[in-house]
Amino acid sequence: MPEVQLHRDGHPAYRRKVRFDWSDLPLHWVPGDPFSTHMMNVLHLLLPEGERHFIKAVLEASSLVDDPELEAAIKPFIQQESWHAWAHQVVLDHLAEQGIDTTGYTDRLGRYLSVALGDPPKFFPPPLKRWWLYRRLADVAALEHFTAVLGQWVLQNRGLDYARTNPVMLDLLRWHGAEEVEHRSLVYDVYQHVCGSYWIRAFSMLTTAPQFLFWWLVGLRHLMRHDPTIDARPRWRDWFRAAREYRVPGPWQLIVTVPLRYLRPSHHPSTEANTQMAIDYLAYSPAARDARERADAHERSKAVQAAHS
Numbered sequence: 226m227p228e229v230q231l232h233r234d235g236h237p238a239y240r241r242k243v244r245f246d247w248s249d250l251p252l253h254w255v256p257g258d259p260f261s262t263h264m265m266n267v268l269h270l271l272l273p274e275g276e277r278h279f280i281k282a283v284l285e286a287s288s289l290v291d292d293p294e295l296e297a298a299i300k301p302f303i304q305q306e307s308w309h310a311w312a313h314q315v316v317l318d319h320l321a322e323q324g325i326d327t328t329g330y331t332d333r334l335g336r337y338l339s340v341a342l343g344d345p346p347k348f349f350p351p352p353l354k355r356w357w358l359y360r361r362l363a364d365v366a367a368l369e370h371f372t373a374v375l376g377q378w379v380l381q382n383r384g385l386d387y388a389r390t391n392p393v394m395l396d397l398l399r400w401h402g403a404e405e406v407e408h409r410s411l412v413y414d415v416y417q418h419v420c421g422s423y424w425i426r427a428f429s430m431l432t433t434a435p436q437f438l439f440w441w442l443v444g445l446r447h448l449m450r451h452d453p454t455i456d457a458r459p460r461w462r463d464w465f466r467a468a469r470e471y472r473v474p475g476p477w478q479l480i481v482t483v484p485l486r487y488l489r490p491s492h493h494p495s496t497e498a499n500t501q502m503a504i505d506y507l508a509y510s511p512a513a514r515d516a517r518e519r520a521d522a523h524e525r526s527k528a529v530q531a532a533h534s
Contacts, residue, residue, distance in 0.1 A: 233294065233298070233410065233414070234410065234495045234500050235407075235408065235409045235410025235411065235413075235414075235494050235495045235500065236294075236295075236298040236302075236407075236408060236410060236411050236414075237298060237301040237302050237305050237404070237407055237408035237411065238301060238407070239301050239304070240301060240304035240305050240308055241305075241308070241400070241404070241507065241513050241516045241517070242308060242516045242519070242520070243308070243312065243397075243400055243510075243512035243513055243515070243516045244512065244515070244516070245312065245315070245393050245396070245397055245512055246393060247315065247316065247319045247393065249393075250319060250391055250393060250394060251391065252323050252324075252325075252452070252454060253454075254390060254391035254394045255385065255388050255390050255391075255472060256388065256389050256390075258388065258467070258472065259449065259452060259454075259455050259457065260449070260457075260459060260463040260464075260467055261385075261388070261467045261472040261473050263445055263448040263449050263452065263459075264445055264459075264464070264467065264472075264473045265398065265473060266316075266320070266448055267441050267444035267445050267448065268313065268375075268398075269313040269314075269316040269317050269320070270317065270327055270330055270331055270334065270444045270447075270448075271334070271440060271441065271444060272309060272310065272313045272401075273309075273310040273311075273313045273314045273317070273331075274310075274331060274334055274335050274338055275338060275342075275368065276306040276307070276309050276310040277307075277310055278338050278339075278342035278343070278361075278365070279306055279342075279365045279368070279369070279412070280303050280306050280307060281342075281343075282342060282358070282361045282362055282364075282365050283299060283302065283303065283362070283365070283411075283412060283415060284299075284303065285358055286358060286362055286415050286416075286419050287299050287415075289418075289419040290415060290418055290419065292418060295411075295414055295415065295418060298408075298411055299411070299415070301408075302408050302411045302412075305404050305407075305408060309401055309404070312397060312401070313401075316397070317331070324451075324452075324453045325448060325451045325452060325453075326451055327447070327448070327451075329447070330443070330444055330447045334440060334444075337440075341364070341436075342361050342364060342365070345357035345358075358419075359416070359419070359420040359422070359425055360425060360429065362412065362415060362416040362419070362420065363416055363420070363422075363425045363426045363428075363429035364429045364432075364433050365412050365416075366412045366413045366416045366426065366429070367426075367429045367430040367433040367434065367487065368433060368437060369405070369409060369411075369412045369413065369494070370409075370413075370430070370483065370487045370494065370497065371434075371437060371479075371483060372405040372409075373405050373406055373409035373494055373497050373498050374474075374478075374483050374497060374498070375402060375405070375474060376401070376402030376403060376404075376405035376406040376409075376498065376503070377402070377406055377497070377498035377499065377502070378402075378474050378478075379398050379399055379402040380399055380402050380403060380406065380499075380502050380503065380506055381499075381502065382471040383471065384470050384471025384472045385398075385471070385472055387470075387471075388470070388472055392511075396510055396511055396512050397512070399506055399510065400506075400507065400510045400512055400513055402503075402506075403502075403503035403504075403506045403507045403510070404503070404507070406498040406499070406500060406502070406503035407500060407503045407504065407507070409494040409495075409497060409498055410493070410494040410495050413493070413494050423490055427488055430484050430487050430488055431484075431488075434480075434483075434484040438479060438480060442459070445459050446458065446459055461476075464476055
């Protein structure tokens with residue numbers, strides 16, 4: 226496995242083919258705290274479908290990119306996002322085995338994203354189709370702003386550690402968070418390269434942020450309603466309590482401060498998180514370490530085969 230070498234801060238280096246063993250994952254992997262468990266579980270519902278659309282938008286825009294370094298960073302970004310989608314989908318399958326059916330929610334989300342981040346209407350003339358691509362890219366850049374902030378939050382906060390969170394799930398969240406921090410600038414830079422309109426970018430955040438939070442809260446309600454072991458609904462006071470204990474991001478952060486920082490005309494994702502913290506965690510992560518060892522073993526096996534051929 227090559228050493229991490231970022232061409233630009235906030236661009237990915239390569240995909241890490243991490244794997245996780247969910248056989249011993251308890252239903253409430255934050256012990257005694259169904260709210261925090263399901264608040265974070267919503268990410269497993271949101272991300273697989275969302276990241277497939279992220280990939281599609283960036284792939285379509287890649288034909289307009291003529292910056293060699295930016296173009297080179299698109300492939301590892303797509304590889305990382307596809308692996309994220311797969312890793313979270315496996316957790317969804319595990320939730321289904323534990324009696325929590327998520328298909329009603331994910332089907333609705335999938336239909337919504339197919340309209341919001343899918344192909345333009347066929348009757349659109351070419352200029353409107355180009356605008357549609359710019360708008361999709363701006364929406365994805367806004368969502369990547371949220372994932373970078375969440376990635377930095379899960380890397381630096383220790384509330385989940387103090388709560389004795391299941392270590393495999395915590396590693397998944399931090400591995401994914403670290404890679405989101407690592408590639409946080411890619412979609413923004415692609416958008417700036419092919420379009421760059423502040424007004425489209427600002428409009429996208431103003432429309433995307435409420436929708437992101439809406440789907441997150443609807444997902445939380447869905448999970449708690451379908452949890453066979455509890456009879457409870459999410460309450461604002463539960464969110465404030467969990468946020469005070471640093472088990473989940475706070476409502477003020479997600480609803481106000483994160484969007485406002487993005488709306489500054491001078492905003493760039495490179496100032497939003499710490500790349501070195503992400504790289505340091507990826508060097509420590511048990512799953513990422515195992516992935517490196519498997520990759521190294523595979524390369525050694527190929528070298529041996531080549532030597533004997």
